[in-house]
Amino acid sequence: MLMRRLLSILGPGLCAALLTAGCTPLHSGGVRDKPSETRRELVAGLPLQPSPPAGLAAPKTVPEAAVTDPLPRWATSPPLSPGDRLQVAVEDGEGFSGRYEIGIDGALRLPHLPPLEIAGRNTRVAEQQIAAALVAAEFFKPHRVRVSVLVHEWSHVQVHVGGAVFDPGMVSVNARSPEERELKRGLAAGDFPSERMLAAALRAAGGIRPDAAVDRIQLVRDSRTLIVSYAGLMQGRRVPAIPLMSGDTIVVPSSGRFDPDLVALSAITPPGIRVFLSNLTVPATGNAISAVSKEASSLPYGSRLLTAAFAANCVGGVNSTSAARHAVLVRTDPLSGREEALERPIHDLLQAPHHDDVNPLVMPNDAISCYDSGLTNLRDIARTLFDILLPLSLL
Numbered sequence: 001m002l003m004r005r006l007l008s009i010l011g012p013g014l015c016a017a018l019l020t021a022g023c024t025p026l027h028s029g030g031v032r033d034k035p036s037e038t039r040r041e042l043v044a045g046l047p048l049q050p051s052p053p054a055g056l057a058a059p060k061t062v063p064e065a066a067v068t069d070p071l072p073r074w075a076t077s078p079p080l081s082p083g084d085r086l087q088v089a090v091e092d093g094e095g096f097s098g099r100y101e102i103g104i105d106g107a108l109r110l111p112h113l114p115p116l117e118i119a120g121r122n123t124r125v126a127e128q129q130i131a132a133a134l135v136a137a138e139f140f141k142p143h144r145v146r147v148s149v150l151v152h153e154w155s156h157v158q159v160h161v162g163g164a165v166f167d168p169g170m171v172s173v174n175a176r177s178p179e180e181r182e183l184k185r186g187l188a189a190g191d192f193p194s195e196r197m198l199a200a201a202l203r204a205a206g207g208i209r210p211d212a213a214v215d216r217i218q219l220v221r222d223s224r225t226l227i228v229s230y231a232g233l234m235q236g237r238r239v240p241a242i243p244l245m246s247g248d249t250i251v252v253p254s255s256g257r258f259d260p261d262l263v264a265l266s267a268i269t270p271p272g273i274r275v276f277l278s279n280l281t282v283p284a285t286g287n288a289i290s291a292v293s294k295e296a297s298s299l300p301y302g303s304r305l306l307t308a309a310f311a312a313n314c315v316g317g318v319n320s321t322s323a324a325r326h327a328v329l330v331r332t333d334p335l336s337g338r339e340e341a342l343e344r345p346i347h348d349l350l351q352a353p354h355h356d357d358v359n360p361l362v363m364p365n366d367a368i369s370c371y372d373s374g375l376t377n378l379r380d381i382a383r384t385l386f387d388i389l390l391p392l393s394l395l
Contacts, residue, residue, distance in 0.1 A: 081102065159250060212259075325371065
């Protein structure tokens, strides 16, 4: 009775158009409706042979370089850096003994002595420099001066990280809270800079990307370059611990290809990633109701599209209305800089969760959206029509 009245009011042509439009999960201007076409575009989340966008050159890869082996002493001995606090003890020289901090220019300033450039050197060299300065100033005779230098507190350092990392730029490592620094003041001397290392700097820069050439990581300090391999970290093997100082530059070359073995938790990959989820349709009418919160959108590194679909509450519900739902993944390819999108039916993700071409890996800052099935759209249209006709039937 209500449907006949609707047809008489709106006309059969308009109702047919509404029903036809409601059956399309994705509008024609959006992502392609054929998953088989988009599956060829992304394998494991990134193209195997990326092509650059128009007007841009193909990504360059760093040529093969031999790993520095054995490592030189300057790369393994913790270098002093601006901000480091030193405990200096001069035998029979109480006026020179005390606790000092290396200045921003890398110099150590003791009373009655010229500034001593010690940044980049270790404590043993610092002892020799202080002793030589005391003799040169005629405060002590040669072979009669004894100097001890101990690190009281290693400062945080700022280094530049570039190349195949997720967040390249200047990063700060080994930063400590005021409470931790206050605790250190009560110690006579001694400190361990657990975060003032090469691996910590890579994590601070967002972690390595899946196209990183981890066997050719470069550390540049002044005019010296160190090439080190951290490939063993991905297999749980021991790698050299490289201490850092302020002003260091770290370059992670790109291999030019996606390596799924690098998408795993390690000391140089991100512990978790932030993605953007949207589920503004049935079975939920809003992200808050869908539990798409900060916790839901922070996923472990190595998660796949199906995991993100679960986090967005896209999976589950009444089978008749949810079985044909779709998930859409949108991301920017770090190799080519192009924005790419692919669509996957939830049914396909559940049937083949371990296939890279069906269920790709999720990268940081990816966006995932859920679309309802055609049956759900028809149900919503019927509800809308009922809400319109019910007041008319009461007239």
